Amino acid sequence: MPEFVALDALVRGTAERVPHKTAVIDPDRAINYADFNALIDRIAASLQASGLKPQDAISICALSSIEYAATFLGALRAGVAVAPLAPSSTPTDFAAMVKDAAAKILFMDNATADNFATADIDPAIPRVALDGGKAGTAFKAWLAPEGSKPAPVTIDPDWVFNIIYSSGTTGTPKGIVHTMWMRWRQYGQLDPLGYGGDAVTVLSTPLYSNTTLVCFNPTFAGGGTLVLMKKFDARGFLELSAKHRATHAMLVPVQYRRIMAVEDFDSFDLSSFVMKYSTSAPFAAGLKADVLKRWPGGLTEYYGMTEGGGTCMLLAHEHPTKLHTVGQPAPDHDIRLIDEDGNFVAQGEIGEVVGHSPVIMQGYLNQPGKTAETFWRDPSGKLYVRTGDVGRFDEDGFLTLMDRKKDMVISGGFNIYPSDLEMVLVQHDTVLEAAVVAMPSEEWGETPVAFVVLRPGASADAAEIKGWANERLGKFQRLNDVVMVDVLPRSAIGKVLKRELRDRRLSGDHLSA
Structure with missing residues (x-):
């Protein structure tokens, strides 16, 4: 070095x-x-x-x-x-x-x-x-x-x-x-x-x-x-890239989707591109394949955290059969999977993604408690960063992400934390409890949807609560929809089953007591 x-x-x-x-x-x-x-x-x-x-x-x-x-x-x-x-x-x-x-x-x-x-x-x-x-x-x-x-x-x-x-x-x-x-x-x-x-x-x-x-x-x-x-606008990006003979670009998946959807995309001269990058959100395999087919130059997907720790890289142009994965650990990056007890899992098994590398944050400013929660050490004392993501390595060492333990919503490349939105929703006079989940979105990749239980005897409609909450949320946090439910599904220990909410919503089932 x-x-x-x-x-x-x-x-x-x-x-x-x-x-x-x-x-x-x-x-x-x-x-x-x-x-x-x-x-x-x-x-x-x-x-x-x-x-x-x-x-x-x-x-x-x-x-x-x-x-x-x-x-x-x-x-x-x-x-x-x-x-x-x-x-x-x-x-x-x-x-x-x-x-x-x-x-x-x-x-x-x-x-x-x-x-x-x-x-x-x-x-x-x-x-x-x-x-x-x-x-x-x-x-x-x-x-x-x-x-x-x-x-x-x-x-x-x-x-x-x-x-x-x-x-x-x-x-x-x-x-x-x-x-x-x-x-x-x-x-x-x-x-x-x-x-x-x-x-x-x-x-x-x-x-x-x-x-x-x-x-x-x-x-x-x-x-x-x-x-x-x-x-950002898709046509403007293409115009600038062609005009200035761009060689590199970093784009989040929703931007790739919008660019590839430009009707006359193929009329732009993008032959100068050496490498394109993507990170921050799930990148659909089909979209990666379309970029590889129609856009000159390589395509690299990064998977990691702003906190650092470990990064995976998918050189999509070199591994077209691995587009469903986020790639392999970068050089000098040690990516492992651990179970609920902090034990490393065997190859092929599912576990939480943790990473070690020379690239690790100093910590969260003024928040030693949250820093300690994010860091994890193996039995030898080696420092890792916990991602909260769950994944599995295949036989070739490529990582496939299965779910996010933290239930974070990634919308247009921006991280949205459901607990922040839930905190706002329960401040409404009529709301007893709320759960926010990530729902698929063609436009944004993911979008937040809230499931709301009203207080006994209270009356309010979904549109009213959505408007009230969105007035108090940041631009990129705003709710796409509010669904009124009688009860939130929970596990035996009382944890809200957000996957069940998401699955029922996708299937069109009604949620009630």
């Missing part, structure tokens, strides 16, 4: 070697590496002038742009951690995440300013408007003068690179802490991924997502070009 090099230092090196090479293209303009690196310097200098020190943190909540990308890297150059936040959060939980991250400056744009106008943010936290709008001090006014350079900072690999919030926006936020070293272990191995200087990566997923950073970081590390989309 090569010696650790900070990501911003690799960008600086590219700027010195090929200053006129295009670094980033967004919907408004393009910027070369020399100018991009100079912008990173000015941002780092501005952070220092604002009093930030190494290991402090900032939060960014905005649509993808050159300024967003430069602010992320400028923070890293100053040794400052980045907590990128989802614009789809509720105001209450947005404020909770800013507080949890101890952000010293909040960067926003017009698209997010209105969403969080009522958020209870400490007024002492400066706000900077990346697009110069009403979100705060205009970015250009906050930015240090042209030619400014920050005081040099020697990056410690153990410092925090980013804090990624993974919980639903109505639950207690869980900030996943990734160190500089962990990220280096991801972006420092470029050759197998093809992320050299010729790479052109189209990013259509938001920059607060770990899914996006998996391609954002190595593209910059290898001196490639990033093409940013503020909002």
